[in-house]
Amino acid sequence: MDARETALRRAHEHAVRWLAGLSDRPVPARASVDAIVRALGAELPDGPSPPAEVVDLLATACEPGLTAFPGGRFYGFVVGGTEPAALAADWLVSAWDQNCVMRAASPAYAAAEEIAGAWLLDLLGLPGASAVGFTTGATMANFTCLAAARDEVLRRAGHDVARDGLTGGPAVQVVAGADRHMAVDLALRYLGLGAPDLVAADDQGRIDPESLRHTLATGPGPRIVVLQAGDIHSGAFDPFGEAVRVAREAGAWVHVDGAFGLWAAASPAYAHLTAGCAEADSWATDAHKTLNVAYDCGLAVVRDPSVLRAAMGLRGAYLIHDAQGDPVDKVPELSRRGRAFPVWAVLRSLGRSGVAALVERLCGHAAAFATGIAAIDGASVLNDVVFTQVCAEFGDDRRTDRVIDRLLADGTTWISGSRWRGRHVLRISVSNWSTTDEEVARSLEAIRRAAAGI
Incomplete structure (x- = not known):
């Protein structure tokens, strides 16, 4: 039991540190697969290791290779974060087994x-x-x-x-x-x-x-x-x-x-x-x-x-x-x-009004993205923004691709590209409960920088 409790405490410490750093860290991962393999160690050990040390190694070796999916500035795919009550309950799911x-x-x-x-x-x-x-x-x-x-x-x-x-x-x-x-x-x-x-x-x-x-x-x-x-x-x-x-x-x-x-x-x-x-x-x-x-x-x-x-x-x-x-x-x-x-x-945490507010907040952020992008020289929003999705282009396919590349290299946000109705597009999916107005503004500014630099 001591070994298990120590390992759980270490996991909690690493998890809290990871979540607390999401607002400041670059959204894309900073290390390659090969680098993470080297850090984790590719050879299977001959003998056992203390569980807490294994948790420490996993957390420290993998952290540079993690993408900030749970943060408020990831819009590349339709993936949400995890609401606090759901995250804590998910830990119980593993403990209850x-x-x-x-x-x-x-x-x-x-x-x-x-x-x-x-x-x-x-x-x-x-x-x-x-x-x-x-x-x-x-x-x-x-x-x-x-x-x-x-x-x-x-x-x-x-x-x-x-x-x-x-x-x-x-x-x-x-x-x-x-x-x-x-x-x-x-x-x-x-x-x-x-x-x-x-x-x-x-x-x-x-x-x-x-x-x-x-x-x-x-x-x-x-x-x-x-x-x-x-x-x-x-x-x-x-x-x-x-x-x-x-x-x-x-x-x-x-x-x-x-x-x-x-x-x-x-x-x-x-x-x-x-x-x-x-x-x-x-x-x-x-x-x-x-x-x-x-x-x-x-x-x-x-x-x-x-x-x-x-x-x-x-x-x-x-x-x-x-x-x-x-x-x-x-x-x-x-x-x-x-x-x-x-x-x-x-559902118990949010209640009926909280779920409605969550949906409306996500849609509001998508509308803010559409308004902000439409004001950028050479940019056009291509879809009717009725829910949480925004598709934009920047003049032609080549320029749109360059904007996306520069945006990902900047690291402030993750917004990936797609192809829609015969055009290359910047596709924004607003899905995370923790996204704030300030993070939308930071992400829009990153889009402006990427477009202005071309």
């Missing part, structure tokens, strides 16, 4: 998952009887929901996937917008469904309902339609009301990929963006994006719990099954962390 498969094995975890799931459905305006599974992230949340969709639409067509696999069954037509996220394609590939049929999108990435209608009319059934809440470049939301109606007319299952955008429903100021979204059959999102829970934590929501249970559930003679269902019935992983504990903690 619960097997989260069955209600009987860990009543505490099952209770936290049940409550957190109900709160999430309430906040997101989704049907209250839906099943909520806690996955690793949005990719596996999409996988889980689309697995339920695949099995159900094939069952309606008279084919039992669980018994017969895909061989001999009817082809499933999956339809998605041209600007869908690549995680959707990855999930479909894992599920043996292949690439989706693509539907035209408008200049903000929103699916076109009439093109959707035409595509569904020409293809075979059974059908799955994938919509999105929050385009990764523009932040735009599909027109759910009309798109869902079109999909329903064709008898399709409707799935919504809402990795970061689904949280708009939690804010009275932005809930209109998700109007009609609750009429879908399944939804995927991330808790470690807009909600700011530590990695890893995705959420798979399916309207009909029995359909999710049929796709994900398993039985084992040594497992103690509960008549009410178990956490294992809702996600692919048999072994996993107690992801619901930090989600419960952050």
Whole structure:
């Protein structure tokens, strides 16, 4: 116990020091992979080492190679930081080390998952009887929901996937917008469904309902339609009301990929963006994006719990099954962390008004970025800034790339590039609870320096 307590104290000291330094340190990592390998030591030791010394070595060797993802000036990908209550709860998750498969094995975890799931459905305006599974992230949340969709639409067509696999069954037509996220394609590939049929999108990435209608009319059934809440470049939301109606007319299952955008429903100021979204059959999102829970934590929501249970559930003679269902019935992983504990903690800490304020603060920072960039000579904001995403260019592709390179070399902020609608863009994703007005101002000044130096 002494060795364990000493190691935990050292880990706490290093963690506090790391978090306290985020506001001052450069955002990009300062050391290469090779340098970190040398510092950690590539040779496996012949004998044991004291746990506290191992923690010290890990922390000091890795610190130069860490990117300040949890800080308020990282906007390169849609990744949040970790809210204080969620971070502390995540430490407890490791200390408690619960097997989260069955209600009987860990009543505490099952209770936290049940409550957190109900709160999430309430906040997101989704049907209250839906099943909520806690996955690793949005990719596996999409996988889980689309697995339920695949099995159900094939069952309606008279084919039992669980018994017969895909061989001999009817082809499933999956339809998605041209600007869908690549995680959707990855999930479909894992599920043996292949690439989706693509539907035209408008200049903000929103699916076109009439093109959707035409595509569904020409293809075979059974059908799955994938919509999105929050385009990764523009932040735009599909027109759910009309798109869902079109999909329903064709008898399709409707799935919504809402990795970061689904949280708009939690804010009275932005809930209109998700109007009609609750009429879908399944939804995927991330808790470690807009909600700011530590990695890893995705959420798979399916309207009909029995359909999710049929796709994900398993039985084992040594497992103690509960008549009410178990956490294992809702996600692919048999072994996993107690992801619901930090989600419960952050929701209990923020409350309904706090989650709304978090969403609105992130959106406010994105709007400030758009205003500031538009005032820079030669810069243009390319998207309608409706949520947390901003895409900008600086005259032409070459100049935009040079601005991005200079910005990353400066180190004040991390804003990476992308390619959107045929152009190279600077893409800003505002996702961190700890971002302040001052940090937005510092980051804008760094963008100005980078643009002025070319």
